[in-house]
Amino acid sequence: MICSFVTGFTYRDPGNGRHTALGGVDLLRMRMISAVSGGGKGAAADLAPIETYWNVISYVDSHYYGEKPKPRQLTYAAIRGMMGALGDRYTRFMDPDEYKEMNEETRGDFEGIGAQLGEKNGGIYIQKTYDDTPAQRANLKSQDVILKVDDKLVQGMEIQDVVKLIRGPRGTKVRLTIKRSDTPAPFDVELTRDTVAFRIVEFRMEDTANKIGYIALRQFNDKSDEMIYEALSDLDSQGARALILDLRNNPGGVLDSAVSIGSRFIRDGDVVVIQNKGGRRSAIPVDPSKHSFAARPLVVLVDRGTASASEIVAGAIQDHKAGTLIGNESFGKGFVQQIMPLEGRCAIAITTAKYLTPNGHEVTLSQKIKPDIVVEPTDEDLKNENDVQLKRAVQFLKEKLGAATTAEATPGQKT
Amino acid sequence: MGIWALVAALSVGAFYAGVGIRQIGTPRAPKKPMLQASVLLKLTPESAPVTLEASKQSGNEDRDLVSMALSRLKEAYFEPITKEKETLMSRGAVRGMIESLDDPDSRFLDPTERKLLDDAGAGRFHGIGAVCGLRQEKVGDLNETKVLIVAPMPGSPAEQAGLRAGDSVTYVDDKWVVTHDPFKEAGLEKMANQVRNHELDALTYQKTYEAALKRLKDGMGIPDALDSITSKSSGEISIRVQRPGVEKPIDVKVRCRKTLVEPVISRPVKHAIAYIRVTQFNRYTPAQFSGAWNRALAYQAKGLVLDLRNNPGGLMDIAADIAGRLGGGGLIANLEGADKARRAVYEPRTRKLSIPVVVLVNEGTASVAELVAGTLRERGATLVGERTFGDGLVQTPLLLKDGSAAVVTTGKMLTAKGVDFNGKGLVPDKQIHQGGPQTDVQLDEAMSILQAKIGKA
Numbered sequence: 001m002i003c004s005f006v007t008g009f010t011y012r013d014p015g016n017g018r019h020t021a022l023g024g025v026d027l028l029r030m031r032m033i034s035a036v037s038g039g040g041k042g043a044a045a046d047l048a049p050i051e052t053y054w055n056v057i058s059y060v061d062s063h064y065y066g067e068k069p070k071p072r073q074l075t076y077a078a079i080r081g082m083m084g085a086l087g088d089r090y091t092r093f094m095d096p097d098e099y100k101e102m103n104e105e106t107r108g109d110f111e112g113i114g115a116q117l118g119e120k121n122g123g124i125y126i127q128k129t130y131d132d133t134p135a136q137r138a139n140l141k142s143q144d145v146i147l148k149v150d151d152k153l154v155q156g157m158e159i160q161d162v163v164k165l166i167r168g169p170r171g172t173k174v175r176l177t178i179k180r181s182d183t184p185a186p187f188d189v190e191l192t193r194d195t196v197a198f199r200i201v202e203f204r205m206e207d208t209a210n211k212i213g214y215i216a217l218r219q220f221n222d223k224s225d226e227m228i229y230e231a232l233s234d235l236d237s238q239g240a241r242a243l244i245l246d247l248r249n250n251p252g253g254v255l256d257s258a259v260s261i262g263s264r265f266i267r268d269g270d271v272v273v274i275q276n277k278g279g280r281r282s283a284i285p286v287d288p289s290k291h292s293f294a295a296r297p298l299v300v301l302v303d304r305g306t307a308s309a310s311e312i313v314a315g316a317i318q319d320h321k322a323g324t325l326i327g328n329e330s331f332g333k334g335f336v337q338q339i340m341p342l343e344g345r346c347a348i349a350i351t352t353a354k355y356l357t358p359n360g361h362e363v364t365l366s367q368k369i370k371p372d373i374v375v376e377p378t379d380e381d382l383k384n385e386n387d388v389q390l391k392r393a394v395q396f397l398k399e400k401l402g403a404a405t406t407a408e409a410t411p412g413q414k415t
Numbered sequence: 416m417g418i419w420a421l422v423a424a425l426s427v428g429a430f431y432a433g434v435g436i437r438q439i440g441t442p443r444a445p446k447k448p449m450l451q452a453s454v455l456l457k458l459t460p461e462s463a464p465v466t467l468e469a470s471k472q473s474g475n476e477d478r479d480l481v482s483m484a485l486s487r488l489k490e491a492y493f494e495p496i497t498k499e500k501e502t503l504m505s506r507g508a509v510r511g512m513i514e515s516l517d518d519p520d521s522r523f524l525d526p527t528e529r530k531l532l533d534d535a536g537a538g539r540f541h542g543i544g545a546v547c548g549l550r551q552e553k554v555g556d557l558n559e560t561k562v563l564i565v566a567p568m569p570g571s572p573a574e575q576a577g578l579r580a581g582d583s584v585t586y587v588d589d590k591w592v593v594t595h596d597p598f599k600e601a602g603l604e605k606m607a608n609q610v611r612n613h614e615l616d617a618l619t620y621q622k623t624y625e626a627a628l629k630r631l632k633d634g635m636g637i638p639d640a641l642d643s644i645t646s647k648s649s650g651e652i653s654i655r656v657q658r659p660g661v662e663k664p665i666d667v668k669v670r671c672r673k674t675l676v677e678p679v680i681s682r683p684v685k686h687a688i689a690y691i692r693v694t695q696f697n698r699y700t701p702a703q704f705s706g707a708w709n710r711a712l713a714y715q716a717k718g719l720v721l722d723l724r725n726n727p728g729g730l731m732d733i734a735a736d737i738a739g740r741l742g743g744g745g746l747i748a749n750l751e752g753a754d755k756a757r758r759a760v761y762e763p764r765t766r767k768l769s770i771p772v773v774v775l776v777n778e779g780t781a782s783v784a785e786l787v788a789g790t791l792r793e794r795g796a797t798l799v800g801e802r803t804f805g806d807g808l809v810q811t812p813l814l815l816k817d818g819s820a821a822v823v824t825t826g827k828m829l830t831a832k833g834v835d836f837n838g839k840g841l842v843p844d845k846q847i848h849q850g851g852p853q854t855d856v857q858l859d860e861a862m863s864i865l866q867a868k869i870g871k872a
Contacts, residue, residue, distance in 0.1 A: 044526065045816040046498045047505035053481050056509050056821050057474065059813045063753050063825045066518045074512050075477040079484050081511020082504045091492065093484065122632070153598065155628075184617030185610035277493050340487050343476070348484050350491045 053078045076346070088351050090337050096345040101164070112167035113174065114196040115140060116249065118305075119159045127249070128385075130198075134191045140178070143383050147186050148177035170194050181383070200224055203231035205238055206390070212397050213240035214390075217261070220253030220309040225260040225290075232264065232293050242297040242397040244390065245313075248327060252308025255336050262313045263290035265298060266322045272312045273356040274336065281356075297400045298323030299393040302371055307331035315357035315369050324396065325371040327389045334363030481508075502817050509821050518824055519549060520810055526818030531646055536697055536729070542645040543652070544571025544674035545578060546727035548781075548806070549637070559595040562640060564656070565804060566725040566779035569694055571674040576667040577852075578656065580725050580779025580804075585664060586655035587643050590635040597627040597634075647671040679703035681710065688865050689716035690858075693737065696729025696783050701736050708740070718865035719768070720858065721791070722775040724800060728782025731809070731828070735762045738787045742794035743767025748786055749829040750809070757829070771868040772796040773861040776843055782806050782828075789830035789841050797864055798843035800857045807837030 057074055069077075079093040094102060101110070114133020115126045126144045129135040146154055149165040166174055170193050179186045200223060206214035213235035217224060235243070245265070252258075255274075262271040263286045270283040300314050300323050311330050317323040336353040356362050363369060373396065375389045485504075489496050496504075510523040524532060531541060540546075545567040552559050562584040567573035584592055601623050609615035635643075643652055651670045658665055678700040680692040689711035693700060711719070721741065728734075735747045744764035751757050774788045774796050781804035792798050807828045812820040829835050845864070850856040 044818050047502045047815060047817045047819075049485050049501055049505045049508055050478065050482055052505035052815060053508045053512075054474070054478060055815075056512055056813060057477070059821065060512065060516070060823060063811065063823060064516065064518075064521070065751075065753050065808070065824045065826050066516060066521075069515055071474060071477050074515060075480055077511040077515035078508040079481055079511075081507040081509070081514075082481070083484070083488070083507075084511070085503045085507025086492075086500065091488075122628075153596075155598070155631075185607045185620060187611075275493070277491075277495065335493075338491060340491070342483050342487075343480055346480070348487060350488055351493050352491045353493050 049082055053082075072344075079346075079348075083348065088335075090333070090335055090349060091351045092349050094347045094349065099341070099345060099347040101167070102339070102347075110167060110198065111170045111193055111195055112163075113138075113140075113191045113193055115166075117146070117159055117163060117166075122156065124154050124157070124159060124162050130196060133196050134194050138189050138191050140176075140189065141180065141383075142385055143181065143379070145179040146176055147179050150175050151177075168193050201227035201231055203235060205235065205240065206244060207394050207398070210394075210398050210401055211239050211241040212244065212394055212401075213238070213242070214244045214246065216246040216248075217310075218250055220250070220257035220261065222254065222257065224253065224257045225264075228261050228264060229292065236293050240296070242299075242401055244299045244301060244393045244397070245323070246301040246390070247306045247310040247314055248301050248303040248389070249305035250307070250310040251305065251331075252310055252333065255309060255312075258309035258312040259284050260287060260290055262316045263287040264292070265295070265313075265317055266320050267291070267295065269320055270358045271316045273358065273360065275354045275356065276352070283358075295322070297397055299397055300325050301389055301393055302327040302330050302369060303389070304328055304331055306369070307333045308335070311363050311369050312355060312357075315361070315363065318369065318372065319357050319359040319361075324373065325369070326373045326375055326393050326396065327371045328374065328376060329371070330363070330369040332363060332365040332368040505815075506817070506819055509815070509819070513821055513823065516823070520808060521823045524812070524820045524822060529812075529814075529818060529820045532820075536695075538676040538678055538695060538697060538699065540568055540571060540645075540674040540676060542643070542647050542671050543573040543576070543578070543654070543669045544568045544672075544676075545573035545644070546781075547584075547641060547645055548804075554595070557595045557599055560637065561594060562592055562637060565781055566727040568674055568676045568725070569680065569692075570676060572669045572672060576654075576669045577665075578654070578667060578669075579658065580777055582656035582658050582665070584640060584644065584654055584656055586653075587635055587640045588652055590633065591630060592640045593631065593634040593636055597630045598624075601627040603627065648673060677703065679707050681707035684711055684714035684716045686862070686866060687715060687717040687869060688720060688862055689714075689718070690720045690722065692722035692724075693784075694726055696726075696731075696733040696737065696787075698730070698733065700729070700733050704737055704740070716770065717869045718770055719772045720775060720861045720865065721772055721796075722858070723780045723784045723788055724775050724777040724857070725779035726781070726784035727779065728784050728806075731760070731783050731786070734783035734787050735760060736764075738762065738790050739764035739767075741768045741772055742791050742796070746831045747790055748831055749833055751827045751829065753825060757833075767794070771865055773864050774798050775800050775857055775861055776803050776841065777801040777849065777857070778804055778840075780804060785836050785841055786828050786830060789834055789836060792841075792844070793830055793832045793834075797845065798841065799845045799861045799864065800843050800847060801849070802842050802846070803836065803840040805836060805838050805840035807835060 057071065057078070060074065061068065061071070076093065076095050083091055083093050113135040114130040115135040116128045116130070118125055118127040124146045126135070126140055126142060126146065128142050129140050146162065148154060149162065152165065154162050168174060172193050173190055174193060175188055175190045177186050177188050198218070200218050200221065201215065203213065203215040206212050215228065215231045215235070217228065259271050266286050268286055270285050273281050273283045275281045298317065300317055302314050302325050306314060307330065311333065314325055314330065318325050334355050335351045336355055337349045338352045339347055339349050341347045354362065361367065373392065375392045377388050381388050506523065506525060513521050513523045534541065546565045548563050548565045550561045550563055552561055564573065564578050564580060564582040564584065566580050567578050585594070586592060603624060606615055606620050606623060610617055610620050644654070649671055651668055653666065653668050655664050655666050676694050678693060678695050678697050680694065682690040691704065691707045691711070693704065738747055739762035743766065744762045746759050747762040748760040749757050750760055772791060774791055776788050776798055777800045780788060785803045785807070788798055788803065808824050809826045809828055810822050811825040812822045814820050827835070827837055845860060847857050847860050
């Protein structure tokens with residue numbers, strides 16, 4: 001036994017060891033002190049988090065020989081570790097910096113360079129640059145691999161940590177070491193950070209001849225439904241006959257937003273089924289107040305970045321056959337989180353429910369939402385920013401409209 | 416005690432299980448070699464550390480934060496938080512806190528890991544039967560974390576395979592142990608400049624980059640390597656080591672099993688000189704030492720060779736006991752604690768051995784074993800052999816009731832006269848390298864020294 005005398009606690013292990021005196025030197029067994037009673041022989045009892053945290057932080061405070069971190073830092077580490085032990089990557093602790101960052105994201109704008117990052121083969125690369133941003137002005141391109149940020153190698157880092165390194169207060173500089181496939185050696189790019197406006201919704205008439213409208217939704221936050229309404233309204237007034245709803249790279253957001261927006265495209269039935277604590281399932285029905293516009297042929301674009309609330313909407317539309325899904329498989333995150341602020345400007349995100357599509361499918365990493373039509377862009381397509389998935393959607397809707405036009409020649413239903 | 420066996424939960428700052436090299440780009444200040452020593456803190460009452468009550472006030476806000484997080488979780492999490500989950504969460508909290516200390520010697524041991532460490536402390540070793548440690552070194556431009564065999568224990572598969580104290584492990588089961596940044600090693604930065612200056616072609620750069628990347632991905636993280644070496648109870652592993660002074664790497668195949676090590680090994684008295692080897696300072700050591708010494712006295716020993724080679728350490732009070740028998744009681748060591756105040760450690764024995772003692776040491780003599788060697792030297796013994804390992808840090812575990820433990824560095828040992836051997840080791844009075852396996856030149860030297868001393872009437 002690594003017998004050791006642990007001081008700092010007035011707890012004594014009541015006679016749990018043999019007392020063997022040897023020339024006046026007590027063997028350690030009987031002096032073994034554990035933080036909570038009954039711990040001597042390693043009897044397996046349960047641990048209570050608060051008590052354990054307190055014992056250890058006090059112990060470190062009184063005994064640690066090295067440079068002591070601030071108690072607040074230790075506490076953050078403890079909460080992080082505590083929540084991490086649940087094995088649910090979405091249930092996590094956010095320290096004040098992380099919480100601020102998260103709020104910035106949901107609010108819409110942030111301070112950085114304006115690039116969307118992706119991860120591939122263990123490397124971090126630029127998926128796209130937003131319009132009118134430092135990244136675009138510096139001529140960073142899609143598929144550029146980021147090797148270093150301010151001389152720090154990013155290989156092996158989590159993408160969110162790389163984002164953290166790149167973001168920063170506007171006006172400050174950051175240096176990226178980039179490897180571009182058609183340039184022989186890596187090169188450095190220095191950028192000055194700026195405020196990046198993150199537009200939640202973008203829309204346009206994608207195909208003016210056939211009146212195919214396009215709406216890209218980047219996130220489900222409190223403003224999303226309102227903005228979708230405006231987009232639909234505008235496109236409707238332009239005479240849109242078909243719609244493309246782009247949910248690619250939409251990591252999700254607020255559940256209510258998903259239900260509202262889903263309701264705009266589904267006539268009746270349920271949008272989603274929520275499974276709460278205790279396995280109770282409750283279905284959330286379509287909100288008829290959202291039926292502001294007539295239904296029309298719909299394509300939903302999905303890809304590996306389509307997660308959570310986006311999967312709810314895509315899955316509902318697919319199950320109700322209210323539209324056709326085109327693209328790649330979705331992310332596979334069938335969980336709903338609630339963000340709860342704590343004291344001291346921190347917060348925790350807790351998975352409060354699992355969700356299922358209206359037809360009862362769970363959405364997990366091993367069971368993602370599969371598109372009705374699979375379109376996989378090649379590396380060439382990506383490099384040249386050739387959006388083959390969008391093109392296929394337009395083609396699909398053109399065909400559908402073509403068929404509908406012919407059908408309209410005969411008296412028939414009108415939606 | 417010395418590091419019995421480093422197990423997988425090692426929170427080595429720079430490396431994570433698998434391929435994470437997150438911190439390779441951030442150079443770390445070279446650290447002292449890392450071993451573990453648990454210690455009996457014979458603190459006098461006035462030095463008793465802060466109790467729970469005193470620190471309650473300042474910690475209340477922090478505790479409330481944890482409390483709040485936990486209660487929200489219990490209310491809202493979509494799955495029930497069972498007692499089992501709470502235990503896992505508690506362990507997670509401790510692990511998180513210990514890792515945030517960023518001290519490679521401090522770590523959290525889950526019940527299995529703690530058991531392995533307890534076993535080693537009692538002389539029951541697993542894996543290859545060697546005590547391992549990590550040492551940060553600067554090799555040219557590179558920051559390297561060497562995975563060292565500190566001490567192959569007697570009778571162990573490691574010893575049988577010919578592994579020696581000081582060997583550094585480079586490959587385990589044909590996988591490279593990721594001990595440094597492969598990109599830096601390949602000189603990619605320099606190559607990039609050369610490509611830009613058209614001194615080198617891009618294809619070579621690309622190939623080199625990909626090779627370094629592959630090396631990283633196909634490699635084995637240090638925690639996994641240590642786990643393979645120290646905790647398996649069966650199966651064969653192949654190990655490649657680099658031996659100081661030997662250019663070519665050495666490949667061995669080692670069969671993992673349990674190794675039971677006697678703490679004291681003695682030989683019959685020869686030329687009136689007793690030979691007692693102490694392999695670890697554990698709770699069985701004093702009784703066995705006593706037995707060996709009494710036998711030696713019965714055979715009229717007039718000198719003693721105390722062999723502490725490849726002794727990775729043990730419990731401080733046991734070491735103090737043995738030192739006391741040989742050198743007499745009184746101030747036996749000093750301990751610098753968390754508050755950086757030095758406290759004296761006393762051993763109550765009154766009589767000392769009056770026969771000459773030579774202590775055999777080598778680079779596998781670590782932690783409390785070094786302390787004993789140093790203190791005995793201060794009381795007249797002679798040290799023969801090679802410079803000792805150089806680990807004076809002390810770790811003390813906080814035992815948790817679920818069987819896990821939080822091991823934290825709690826101080827530093829110094830000899831009775833205040834010599835700090837941490838990071839440097841002790842240089843023997845007579846430095847001799849060990850010869851081949853057939854001859855023990857260090858022992859021969861010890862015998863000559865003692866014979867000369869005994870001869871002087």
